[in-house]
Amino acid sequence: MSAERLDVDALLDDPSTRIVVCCGAGGVGKTTTAAALGLRAAERGRRTVVITVDPARRLAQSMGLASLDDTPRPVPLPEGATGSMHAMMLDMKRTFDQVVEEHADPERARQILANPFYQTLSTSFSGTQEYMAMEKLGQLRQSGEWDLIVVDTPPSRSALDFLDAPKRLGRFLDGRLVRFLSAPAPSGAFRLLGAGVGLVTSILGKVLGTQLLNDLRAFVTAFDTVFGGFQERAERTYRLLQAPGTAFVVVAAPETDALREASYFMRRLATDAMPLAGLVINRTHPLPEGAGSALDADTASASADALAAAGEHPETVAALRLHADLVRTHLRERELRDRSTADHREVPVVEVPALPEDVHDLDGLRGIGRALAGG
């Protein structure tokens, strides 16, 4: 029935764990989970860096940082901490620019950076954020400065986008369309397309407009000589995620949509042989500790009704009704969890109880970390 418990401390303490990727649907507390895992690892002695994507201001502040930027900033830990924690926020345009500058001679780099199509590509193409998150991950991993990197994944339409978008973008940049559009004259290869090249070109011209075609051609000419294997680059970082030392933590909330998304994602990880460490369910409502855990919802409701009918003890009536609500919520969440995880019984799970307030400081984050570790 109940799955094995995710042993967060064992995961974080294991020196062979080098990358932890937190993924899941939007609004489930992914970023908070990533920060809490990073902090816990740091306080247990590891040199940790957390990459987040567009965190809430309050979360940055809770780590004692006014804001986050593209450079890993040290998070002030209390004295006596054996490890260290840095936090940073992904800046996809800067990361992309760096990749260009690193691989192109200055003149060519300037051409690329100034191209209108590149500017759109680097700021708003869907997939760029995921691609650059992977790129950054690769960079941090190579730098050797950290022994644990915790990644918070971008808020996409689907959690799967983190795995798929980089490849999709790489495929596009390396693909036939780009070559087709950039070729000044149609080459023989495109006869295979099954429609007259002239027809397709004329349609694309009509639909896209000549200005876009020209920008794209200029971009591809400059870009292609620099890279070539854009798709290969995406695949290399993808392999990094399959390598030993990477652990995926899927994050969900006790809601149908979030759990369904988590379930899709876990299935996908299994298909792609990606190492899944476990499932975190945030904001759950456990039964109260103490004698209350034995009082079921129906008894509590019936007792409240009886007291209310007699017009007695209004505060006890309220307390009993609250309790009945809580127990019903708990049971509903448990049923939802069991149903959604039925296909993933072997996946370890940990639940983090809902807090009355959001996390505001390092202490709050530490509290989440403790809950993650089951304490």
Next chain:
Amino acid sequence: MSEHEHGPREPGRTCAGARLHIVTGKGGTGKTTVAAALARALASDGGRVLLVEVEGRQGVSTLFGVPPLPYEEREIDSVPGGGSVFALAADAEAALMEYLEMFYGIRRAGQALTRLGAVDFATTIAPGLRDVLLTGKATEAVRRREGGRRRPEGPFRYDAVVMDAPPTGRIGRFLNVNSEVAGLARVGPIRNHADRVMEVIRSERTRVHFVSLLEEMPAQETRDGIAEISDLGLRVGMVVVNMVRPSLLSEAGLAAAAAGEIDLEALATGLKAARLDDADALSVSLAREVTAHALRVRLERRVRGELADTGAPMLDLPLVEGGVGRAALEALTRRMIEQGVRL
């Protein structure tokens, strides 16, 4: 602002006269449910309302308990009063093909474009193209008249269109298709199409509604989203406060509980009167629950105040126990009508 003149009791009156309703909210706030209840409420006077889903999640069909929706407008519900709700799961690829056929008569070229990767590019990679295809489908339905383009004075096909839009974090970009697409195409056919879409989105007969919970993160996103939408020159409609739970405690009880000053003895006496076992231990356990509840109520009030500061009219919907089904949807629809939602 005119919304304030109607007072807080009828927040739904901001909907009067609007033809396009865009519903957004942070993930997990119940956006799809609210959009569905809004569509039903708008249809309650006998109108014809189209509910458009753009995220490809088939949330609407799940909610109404009907088979997955095809790319086709289809009646899914009739509302007491003679109105009807139609639904459409808008799909970027199908919209692209339709668009190519409608404007260029080149549906047959679709296969070649697919093989080239052009369709993949337009529907999943290019910024804004996907969005303009999806919003384009919804705005086309807003403009559509009976009798088609040959009868420009004919009655509108739909009295209102409700869009279950992307979450608040992406809503500004999603709706600002013009500037999104501008990066790719400053002139040309794509730009012209985007301009037509933007005209409807900017119209004074369009409202962007935000769904929030009385929790810090969704409320913060709602406030950021409202600021962003206003800056874009779009019209903010209501803030729908979803899953509202009544407080079971009196004001005095709340204050005491939040301060951790619960009269354990009185609680235990009550539990004994109810003939429950182990009343003393139980009172300690329940007191902790009451304190947590009181703290939450206090936070909810603060969050409500912050949402009210946006100036947008606020419409409350209750938490429905046991998940959203048919009956719950009807109850939520009624609550919307009671709070002034109509065409």
